[in-house]
Every structure is written in C-alpha cells, then in structure tokens.
Amino acid sequence: MGVISTSSRDAVARPVMARVPLVKATILGAVVLLLVLLVVQPFGWVLFNSLHDDATGAWTLNNYARVVQSADLIEPLVNSLVLAAATALIAVGIGVPLAWLVSRTDLPFRRSIRVLTLTAFVTPSFIGATGWILLAAPNSGWLNTAWRWLAGEGAGAPLNIYSMAGAVFVCGIYTVPYSFTMVSSALDEMAVELEDAATTLGCGVLRTMVSITIPLAAPAVIASFILSFIQGLTLFGVPAFLLTPTGIPVVTTKLAEFYQLFPPEIYLAAAYCMPLLLVTGALFWMRRRYLGRKQYVTISGKTRAGRQIHLGAWRWPALFLALLLPTVAVFLPYAALLLVSLTRAWGLGLSWENLSLYWYWWAIFGNSETHTAIVNSLVYSTLGATLCVALGTLVAYIVERRMMPGASLLGAVATVPIIIPGIVLSVGFFAAYTRAPFNLYGTPLLLIAAFAATFLPIAYAHGGSILKGIGPELERAARSLGAGEARTFLAVTLPLMGGGLVSGWFLVFIPIIRELSVAVFLITPKTNVMTTLIYNAKDGGNYEAVCAMSVLLLLITLLLVAIARPLAGLTGARRTSRKTATAAGVPS
Amino acid sequence: MSGIRITNLRKSFGDYTALRGIDLQVPNGTLLALLGPSGCGKSTTLQLLAGFEAPTEGEIWADDTLLSSPRGVLPPEKRGISLVFQNYAVWPHKTVAENVAFGLTIRRLPKAEVAERLTRALRTVRLDPLRDRYPSELSGGQQQRVALARALVVEPSILLLDEPLSNLDAHLREEMRFEIRQVHDLLGITTVYVTHDQSEALVTADRIAVMQSGIVQQLGSPEEVFERPSNAFVAGFIGSNNTLAGTSEGEGAIRVGDHVLTAPDRSGAAKGGSVALCVRPSKVRLGGDGGLPCNSLPGTVVRSAYLGEHRDVLVDIGGDRTIRAFVPPEHRYGPGAATTVHLPIDACQILAPAA
Numbered sequence: 001m002g003v004i005s006t007s008s009r010d011a012v013a014r015p016v017m018a019r020v021p022l023v024k025a026t027i028l029g030a031v032v033l034l035l036v037l038l039v040v041q042p043f044g045w046v047l048f049n050s051l052h053d054d055a056t057g058a059w060t061l062n063n064y065a066r067v068v069q070s071a072d073l074i075e076p077l078v079n080s081l082v083l084a085a086a087t088a089l090i091a092v093g094i095g096v097p098l099a100w101l102v103s104r105t106d107l108p109f110r111r112s113i114r115v116l117t118l119t120a121f122v123t124p125s126f127i128g129a130t131g132w133i134l135l136a137a138p139n140s141g142w143l144n145t146a147w148r149w150l151a152g153e154g155a156g157a158p159l160n161i162y163s164m165a166g167a168v169f170v171c172g173i174y175t176v177p178y179s180f181t182m183v184s185s186a187l188d189e190m191a192v193e194l195e196d197a198a199t200t201l202g203c204g205v206l207r208t209m210v211s212i213t214i215p216l217a218a219p220a221v222i223a224s225f226i227l228s229f230i231q232g233l234t235l236f237g238v239p240a241f242l243l244t245p246t247g248i249p250v251v252t253t254k255l256a257e258f259y260q261l262f263p264p265e266i267y268l269a270a271a272y273c274m275p276l277l278l279v280t281g282a283l284f285w286m287r288r289r290y291l292g293r294k295q296y297v298t299i300s301g302k303t304r305a306g307r308q309i310h311l312g313a314w315r316w317p318a319l320f321l322a323l324l325l326p327t328v329a330v331f332l333p334y335a336a337l338l339l340v341s342l343t344r345a346w347g348l349g350l351s352w353e354n355l356s357l358y359w360y361w362w363a364i365f366g367n368s369e370t371h372t373a374i375v376n377s378l379v380y381s382t383l384g385a386t387l388c389v390a391l392g393t394l395v396a397y398i399v400e401r402r403m404m405p406g407a408s409l410l411g412a413v414a415t416v417p418i419i420i421p422g423i424v425l426s427v428g429f430f431a432a433y434t435r436a437p438f439n440l441y442g443t444p445l446l447l448i449a450a451f452a453a454t455f456l457p458i459a460y461a462h463g464g465s466i467l468k469g470i471g472p473e474l475e476r477a478a479r480s481l482g483a484g485e486a487r488t489f490l491a492v493t494l495p496l497m498g499g500g501l502v503s504g505w506f507l508v509f510i511p512i513i514r515e516l517s518v519a520v521f522l523i524t525p526k527t528n529v530m531t532t533l534i535y536n537a538k539d540g541g542n543y544e545a546v547c548a549m550s551v552l553l554l555l556i557t558l559l560l561v562a563i564a565r566p567l568a569g570l571t572g573a574r575r576t577s578r579k580t581a582t583a584a585g586v587p588s
Numbered sequence: 589m590s591g592i593r594i595t596n597l598r599k600s601f602g603d604y605t606a607l608r609g610i611d612l613q614v615p616n617g618t619l620l621a622l623l624g625p626s627g628c629g630k631s632t633t634l635q636l637l638a639g640f641e642a643p644t645e646g647e648i649w650a651d652d653t654l655l656s657s658p659r660g661v662l663p664p665e666k667r668g669i670s671l672v673f674q675n676y677a678v679w680p681h682k683t684v685a686e687n688v689a690f691g692l693t694i695r696r697l698p699k700a701e702v703a704e705r706l707t708r709a710l711r712t713v714r715l716d717p718l719r720d721r722y723p724s725e726l727s728g729g730q731q732q733r734v735a736l737a738r739a740l741v742v743e744p745s746i747l748l749l750d751e752p753l754s755n756l757d758a759h760l761r762e763e764m765r766f767e768i769r770q771v772h773d774l775l776g777i778t779t780v781y782v783t784h785d786q787s788e789a790l791v792t793a794d795r796i797a798v799m800q801s802g803i804v805q806q807l808g809s810p811e812e813v814f815e816r817p818s819n820a821f822v823a824g825f826i827g828s829n830n831t832l833a834g835t836s837e838g839e840g841a842i843r844v845g846d847h848v849l850t851a852p853d854r855s856g857a858a859k860g861g862s863v864a865l866c867v868r869p870s871k872v873r874l875g876g877d878g879g880l881p882c883n884s885l886p887g888t889v890v891r892s893a894y895l896g897e898h899r900d901v902l903v904d905i906g907g908d909r910t911i912r913a914f915v916p917p918e919h920r921y922g923p924g925a926a927t928t929v930h931l932p933i934d935a936c937q938i939l940a941p942a943a
Binding site: 471473474476477478479480481482483484487491492495496498 | 638639640663664665666667668669670671673674675677679680681690691694695735738739742748
C-alpha cells in the first residue's frame with residue numbers, strides 16, 4: 001500500500017512521532033500568547049498597581065488599608081451590594097414566571113413576548129436609563145406630568161428616577177432578559193418524558209410542576225440569580241446616570257471618580273477593584289459548587305414541544321402581566337427616546353413645526369464626531385467579535401480535545417473575565433497598554449482587544465457547548481483516512497460548527513456594540529464609540545442628540561439581530577435533520 | 589496489507605488500568621474478532637491500534653513498522669489504518685459521494701482516478717444510486733455502508749471495525765455480518781473487528797480473541813474457543829453454559845458440594861485448587877439412565893420454558909446450584925417434578941475458574 005511512510009528495518013525503529021507539527025505548535029503558541037496578553041497581563045497589572053502608592057510609586061499595602069478603613073469608600077460598597085441584590089430579585093422574580101408562561105403555557109402572543117424580551121436584551125441599560133429620565137425625572141418627567149394632569153396640579157410628582165429605587169428599577173428590568181433566557185431555555189430543553197413520567201404516576205398539572213419541573217429548573221434559576229447579581233454589581237452606566245446626580249455613590253462610579261481626580265488615584269482604584277472581584281469570584285465559586293452537585297441539569301432528553309398547560313380564563317390576565325415588562329423596558333422608553341430625537345429643540349414642546357429629522361442628519365452626516373463614532377462602533381465590534389469568537393473557539397477546541405497538557409488551565413483563563421467587571425478590566429487594560437512596550441493608548445487595537453477580552457468567556461462557553469455536541473468520532477474518521485489535525489479541523493469540525501459559530505458571533509457582537517464600561521477609560525476623541533459618545537453627550541445635556549444617537553444604536557443592533565436569525569439557521573437546512581444528527585452525535 | 593504484532597500492551601488512565609499486558613498476532617489478511625463484555629479493554633485496544641491513544645507500555649507493529657510505543661505514536665493519519673465506528677461517524681454536512689471520496693482527495697489523486705474508485709466503492713456497497721443524498725436521508729444500514737465504503741476506498745493496509753453493527757436492528761445486523769465477511773473475502777484486508785456479540789464473532793472471524801479485565805483470555809479459531817474454552821469465563825461468555833464451581837480432587841475429578849464429578853481436565857490445577865466444571869445445556873440430559881457414561885445427580889425442576897425448537901429446563905441440584913438443560917420439546921416437565929440430571933463425561937470439561 002505504501003501508505004505507512006516509515007519503513008526502517010532495524011530493531012530499534014522509532015515511529016515518526018512525538019514531534020508536534022509546526023502548524024499545531026504555532027497555533028497553540030499563539031493562543032497561549034493571546035490569553036496572556038488579553039487576560040493574565042491586564043489582571044496582573046491591576047494586582048501589581050493595587051500594591052503601589054499613587055504619590056511615590058513605592059510598594060505599599062496602604063491602598064487596601066484605605067479601602068477597608070475610610071467610610072466614604074465603604075458606603076459605595078454597601079450601595080453596590082444593595083443595588084445588586086435588588087436587581088437580582090427583580091430579574092428572577094419577573095424573569096422566571098415570564099419564562100414559564102412563555103415556554104409552558106398557551107399564553108397568547110408567546111412569540112411576540114419572546115421577541116420583545118430579546119429587544120430589551122439588546123437595549124443598553126444606560127440608554128434605557130436615559131429613556132426613563134425623560135419619563136420619570138422628578139418634576140418634568142412625562143409620567144409625572146401625566147399624573148398631575150389626571151390628579152390635579154397639586155398632586156405633586158410621585159416618581160423620582162434619580163434615586164436608589166429608580167436605579168434598582170432600571171437595572172432590574174434590563175436584567176430580566178438574562179434570567180428569562182436562561183430559565184426558558186432550561187424549560188425548553190427539559191425532557192418531556194420526565195414530566196410525562198410524573199403524569200402517568202398520577203400527578204396533576206400543579207403537582208408535576210411543583211415536584212418535577214421547578215426542581216429541574218432550579219439550577220438555571222440559581223445561575224440566573226447569580227448572573228443578575230453580578231450584573232447589578234458591575235453596571236456602570238445606570239448608576240452614573242441615575243445615582244451620581246443625587247450623590248449616591250456605588251463602586252463603579254467611585255472608580256471612575258478616581259480617574260477624574262487631579263492627580264488621578266489610579267493605584268487606589270486598582271485596590272478598590274478587589275472587593276468587587278472578591279464578591280463576583282465568590283458567587284461564581286458558589287455557583288460551581290452548587291451546580292457540581294446537581295449534574296442532572298445536563299440530563300436533557302430529546303427536545304420536543306412540551307405539554308402545554310391551558311391557562312383557561314387566566315389567559316388574558318396572564319397576558320397583561322407578561323406585557324408589563326415589554327411596556328416598561330421597551331415601549332415607554334423607546335417612545336420617549338424616539339419622540340425627543342424627532343424634535344428640533346425639545347424645550348419648544350411638541351408641535352408640527354418642531355418635528356424634524358435634523359438630529360439624525362446631524363448624527364450621520366453633519367457632525368464628524370458622531371459620524372466617526374458610528375463607524376468606530378461598527379468596525380471595533382466586528383473585529384472584536386471576530387477575534388473573540390476565533391480565540392474562544394480555539395481555546396474550547398484545545399480544551400475539549402485535550403490537545404496539550406494543561407489545556408483545562410487555558411479554559412480557566414478564558415473564563416476569568418466573567419468575574420472581572422468591565423470597569424476593572426478597563427482599569428487593567430489602561431495599566432497594561434498605555435505604557436511601553438505597547439503604547440497602544442489612542443489606537444483602535446486597544447479597544448478591540450479589551451472588547452474581545454471582556455466577552456471571551458461567552459465565546460469560549462458557546463464554542464465548548466457546540467463542540468460537546470460534535471462526536472469525536474467524526475474527527476477521528478477523518479484522521480484515520482489520512483487528514484492531519486489542521487485539515488480535519490477545517491474540513492470536518494468547522495463546517496459542523498457552522499451555524500453555531502454565526503450565532504456565537506452575534507452573541508458577542510451585540511454586547512460589544514452596546515458596551516460602555518470597558519470603553520470608558522480607554523477611548524480618546526479619535527477612538528470614540530457610540531456608547532461613550534452618548535455617555536459624554538448626556539453629561540453635556542444635549543438630549544436631542546443623545547436620543548437620536550441612542551435610537552440609531554438600537555436600530556443598528558436590531559437590524560443585525562434580524563439578519564442574524566435566518567443566517568444562523570441557514571447553514572444546516574438539509575443536512576442536519578434530527579435523524580442523522582443524533583446518529584452522528586450532532587445536536588439538532 | 590500488513591500483519592499486526594502487539595507485544596505486552598498496557599494502558600492506564602490515571603488509577604484505572606484498562607489493559608494489563610496484551611500479546612496478539614494478526615497474520616496478514618486475517619480477520620480477528622476482539623470479543624468481550626463492555627469494559628474488557630477491547631475498545632481501548634482498538635483506539636491504540638488506530639493511534640488515538642499512546643500505550644503506557646508495550647509496542648504495536650505493522651509488519652516492520654513500529655506504530656506505537658510509550659516513546660511515541662505514529663499519528664493516525666500516517667498509519668494507513670481505516671476505522672469504521674459504532675455510530676458510523678458519517679459526516680452530516682457531506683453527501684454520500686463526498687463522504688466516500690474524502691480520503692481520496694486527501695491523497696491528492698488525479699480527478700479521473702478519484703471518480704473511478706469512488707464509483708467502484710459505491711457499487712461494491714450498492715449505494716451508487718444514492719451518491720448525492722445527505723446522510724440524514726439515509727437509513728441506518730445505508731449509513732453503515734457509507735462508513736464501510738469510506739474506509740475501504742483508500743485501500744487501507746489494516747481495517748478496524750468498532751462494534752459496527754450494534755446500532756442496527758436485529759434483522760439487518762444478521763445480514764450485514766455476512767456482508768462484512770464477504771467484503772473481507774473479496775479484498776483480504778487484515779481486519780480487527782471489535783464486538784461484544786459472540787455470534788457476530790463466530791460468523792465473521794478467522795480468529796477470535798476473547799478478552800476480559802484487560803487480558804486476552806483465549807486466542808483461537810471460532811471452533812477452538814467454542815469447543816475447547818481455556819477457562820470458565822470463555823466457556824460462559826461464548827454460547828450458553830453451566831458452570832459448577834468446586835475444588836480439584838486430583839486430575840480429572842472435581843468436588844462440587846457432596847458430589848465428586850469426573851471429566852476431561854484442562855485446568856492444570858493441583859488437588860484442592862479451585863476449578864470449575866463446564867457443560868453446555870444442549871448436552872445435558874434429564875431422566876432415564878442417560879445412555880452415555882455420565883455424571884448423574886438427583887434434582888428438582890424449578891422452571892420449564894417452551895422455546896419451540898427445544899425446551900429450556902432449570903433444575904435445582906441442591907446446595908444453591910442449578911443446571912440448565914435444553915431438552916427435546918416433547919419432554920414435558922412441570923415445576924417441582926423430581927428428575928435425574930445426566931452430564932455426559934465427554935461433554936464436560938474441568939477448567940480454571942473465571943480469571
């Protein structure tokens with residue numbers, strides 16, 4: 001046959017082996033290097049800086065001492081924890097029943113509610129906060145005005161968005177989509193047989209729900225609670241918009257303050273990141289421990305349409321409840337933003353003469369700053385998402401197929417950014433790349449790298465879950481037919497990942513394009529992106545421009561989501577019908 | 589084509605030892621079945637042969653080429669060993685023709701030759717009319733034939749089959765057994781066939797290696813492993829079998845409870861050593877005087893099942909021991925009936941107990 005290439009005849013013949021092919025070594029090396037540059041290094045700098053004095057630059061533990069001792073540094077921590085806990089309670093309290101209604105009952109307009117919740121998901125929470133400032137600012141807010149109109153001039157202004165309650169409300173409603181998505185997909189993937197088994201044993205609808213469905217969904221509920229908590233803890237835009245004006249500090253806004261001081265207290269800021277990391281790290285550790293013991297989450301059977309619970313007379317009240325979230329998170333703020341963006345000068349009130357598309361024209365063509373930011377946002381998000389997905393997928397592949405010793409360590413490194421709040425990562429990137437030898441300050445590369453690093457855990461986890469569904473035999477078959485590792489990856493693995501990779505790309509692209517806190521310390525006027533521009537313009541009080549840019553950002557994101565959905569499904573139309581897919585070990 | 593030589597092959601995964609020293613010779617052109625229960629090490633052996641795992645100790649040779657040793661492993665793509673998987677592993681994103689032609693395109697053969705060999709391979713497995721279908725449009729048996737054609741079209745020097753029929757329904761499985769043997773007779777490729785199904789092994793293989801707990805218990809022709817099993821495990825794993833554990837009373841005699849039974853002895857055990865008496869249920873007779881020189885024991889019928897071609901009777905012979913007998917269907921035994929069990933001496937074997 002001559003297929004076997006070695007043919008040494010002496011007794012001590014050695015197989016051509018152990019030598020790692022050049023291509024593989026290069027790729028592995030590049031992956032390790034990128035992980036060091038994107039994750040290990042910035043994080044290391046935060047740690048290093050936290051141990052140095054801002055004034056003298058000498059080694060010190062003083063920064064930590066100040067964090068623990070001074071009351072004006074402890075107060076923001078307490079506020080942050082309150083905000084986070086309340087956010088998580090709202091997210092789970094609304095998200096879980098909503099998920100159950102949409103996945104398990106015959107609620108009318110289920111699909112529309114899913115889509116609207118997704119719309120809330122792509123809305124950056126600080127833009128939502130802007131909408132709510134228009135709606136519920138202490139006196140001028142429309143809802144307050146409407147209330148006075150209904151209840152009489154003397155009724156006062158019941159709503160004040162510039163308060164802890166206001167911030168909790170806005171953080172909460174924009175975190176609901178996380179718990180909704182996690183729990184509804186757990187409910188969707190749950191094997192119907194598990195519930196049917198209970199039914200055949202004589203359990204009624206309610207009993208089955210209480211003793212089977214809810215316990216099985218519990219891990220997803222808990223995971224979503226923890227994720228929502230972290231979200232509330234690490235958000236920067238909402239507290240900056242709603243709490244800073246009333247002088248309620250939280251950790252993230254306090255961090256930004258250190259940078260704005262003169263001289264900036266950057267090393268103190270680094271130490272002040274540590275309590276946040278401690279809390280997020282502890283939460284993830286708890287989640288791991290909890291999920292580690294409840295391995296059954298992954299025991300999902302064939303995904304079939306579950307039995308629908310008939311709500312009967314409750315259908316319409318349930319719909320009313322289900323529509324509350326879209327109303328407060330989508331309809332009301334969007335309406336406010338849209339209306340303001342369409343007026344030439346908001347102060348002149350609503351009239352036909354005042355209506356115009358001026359501010360859209362201004363944002364897209366008239367103003368070079370906004371024009372640049374729009375282009376930057378699109379370019380950086382595209383490149384950042386591509387880098388992130390490529391790196392995350394490669395790491396997932398190396399880990400899943402155990403391609404090198406210590407592969408699981410790579411996976412751990414790729415997961416670390418999930419516990420690093422965006423603002424801390426921003427601090428780290430600032431420290432790592434604004435000095436020699438990199439000197440990347442003011443370059444697009446700095447932002448692209450920071451974006452990619454922030455969302456690496458999403459890309460890695462997503463890549464891993466696709467790969468888990470592709471049986472290793474599919475690759476081994478190619479190897480045994482003579483294809484090397486690189487060729488196998490390109491000819492078999494990558495095409496099979498196909499649609500999953502596209503959806504993974506959008507899963508990273510969308511949070512990048514709406515990301516604010518990572519960018520906030522890293523931008524320069526030339527590398528401004530839409531989120532930072534909106535943030536800065538809002539400080540300047542130009543609401544018409546802020547609203548027009550916000551609406552543009554939302555439109556761009558929604559447009560891309562609309563494109564993404566059919567694209568992700570397109571790749572596997574004929575070839576991955578369920579029958580082969582399960583035979584070949586590919587998830588359908 | 590190449591012969592395979594495996595010497596002292598060991599494989600550990602952490603604390604777990606999957607293979608405890610395997611020696612196997614597969615002469616050029618033969619079909620060897622690796623037969624054993626799950627967890628016996630047969631699949632590990634196959635993964636090592638294919639080059640997906642490195643041995644902890646020992647060597648694998650194909651003729652004069654060292655394929656695997658603890659010092660290194662020739663990568664799978666350089667071995668010229670084709671593999672057919674239990675779940676077929678037919679690529680769902682490629683058509684039948686693309687699946688089968690993959691190995692040929694990797695080898696950068698001229699287009700005309702690829703087309704010609706592809707068509708020949710598809711005809712061999714009768715899939716030519718389905719060449720443009722995607723795997724999702726094929727039945728399990730058809731997918732299995734795609735996998736077989738894909739493995740054979742590259743003319744491998746060695747073919748490995750990993751439980752290739754276990755995902756098919758019973759009827760198709762029986763048919764495919766003969767098909768695999770036919771293909772082997774046609775091409776004569778050295779083949780290693782992993783299975784846990786004894787009848788698959790008996791039908792297809794030239795030689796059978798019975799494995800258990802990481803060791804080859806017996807290597808021999810189908811007739812040898814069935815008729816002259818090397819120990820009680822092999823006797824019990826291949827075909828139906830009665831095993832009576834006891835102690836040796838010197839060569840040719842075994843004490844089972846109160847009885848001393850005689851039989852040809854291949855246990856090699858000294859007096860007092862533990863041994864087992866094995867006898868096939870089809871050789872056991874019930875009632876009367878047995879006719880042949882027999883070990884005869886009194887017993888009570890526990891259960892009797894009518895299976896059409898014979899009757900499967902379970903007899904309690906005391907001391908928590910039972911004997912199964914396949915007797916002609918016209919003999920009727922009710923539960924509780926007293927009877928005599930006759931074990932013809934020539935049909936009994938005294939063997940070493942299961943390892």
